[in-house]
Amino acid sequence: DAGVIQSPRHEVTEMGQEVTLRCKPISGHNSLFWYRQTMMRGLELLIYFNNNVPIDDSGMPEDRFSAKMPNASFSTLKIQPSEPRDSAVYFCASSPGNTIYFGEGSWLTVV
Amino acid sequence: SQQGEEDPQALSIQEGENATMNCSYKTSINNLQWYRQNSGRGLVHLILIRSNEREKHSGRLRVTLDTSKKSSSLLITASRAADTASYFCATDDLDAGNNRKLIWGLGTSLAVNP
Numbered sequence: 001d002a003g004v005i006q007s008p009r010h011e012v013t014e015m016g017q018e019v020t021l022r023c024k025p026i027s028g029h030n031s032l033f034w035y036r037q038t039m040m041r042g043l044e045l046l047i048y049f050n051n052n053v054p055i056d057d058s059g060m061p062e063d064r065f066s067a068k069m070p071n072a073s074f075s076t077l078k079i080q081p082s083e084p085r086d087s088a089v090y091f092c093a094s095s096p097g098n099t100i101y102f103g104e105g106s107w108l109t110v111v
Numbered sequence: 112s113q114q115g116e117e118d119p120q121a122l123s124i125q126e127g128e129n130a131t132m133n134c135s136y137k138t139s140i141n142n143l144q145w146y147r148q149n150s151g152r153g154l155v156h157l158i159l160i161r162s163n164e165r166e167k168h169s170g171r172l173r174v175t176l177d178t179s180k181k182s183s184s185l186l187i188t189a190s191r192a193a194d195t196a197s198y199f200c201a202t203d204d205l206d207a208g209n210n211r212k213l214i215w216g217l218g219t220s221l222a223v224n225p
Contacts, residue, residue, distance in 0.1 A: 042215065
């Protein structure tokens with residue numbers, strides 16, 4: 001089992017640029033989560049999908065953030081335009097039930 | 112919002128000693144989970160304890176749950192340098208219905224010195 005696969009692992013981008021983070025969940029998992037982790041705020045849930053449908057996006061910071069899950073094996077998190085305060089580690093995770101399986105994260109730096 | 116609160120925030124011990132971390136939460140729950148995060152890596156699930164369980168063991172891990180006090184503890188016995196990591200508790204929310212969002216604490220950073 002390959003686990004949750006995220007790309008890119010690291011990205012450095014300039015303020016104002018569009019950032020797209022990608023995720024392939026574990027096959028058979030029906031829930032997918034996008035989290036953001038910073039030293040100041042800890043782990044924050046941005047959005048989660050159940051059976052490809054967004055269920056709770058109350059954690060999405062603002063309209064600059066959007067997430068899609070066009071099929072059961074792929075999801076994207078897009079930030080447009082990016083700002084320095086978006087610098088963080090973004091985790092994708094999937095779950096078949098109670099236990100959540102995390103990817104290794106996408107480390108985003110916006111300069 | 113974070114409802115889980117772990118304490119201590121940081122813990123430093125010698126190899127071979129036991130490490131105890133605590134977690135408090137606010138809502139009614141179905142279950143509580145503990146996760147570990149090594150530096151620069153994703154979180155890894157350690158153990159889940161259901162609301163009708165009081166204690167659970169997994170290898171060197173022992174988790175207790177006191178629903179009357181809305182608290183849990185994670186004990187790592189005979190610690191090793193490889194146990195150095197951050198440890199997080201996460202709870203669901205019984206009142207949230209089908210919403211499967213977990214509520215996370217800010218974590219305890221454990222350093223095990225060789």
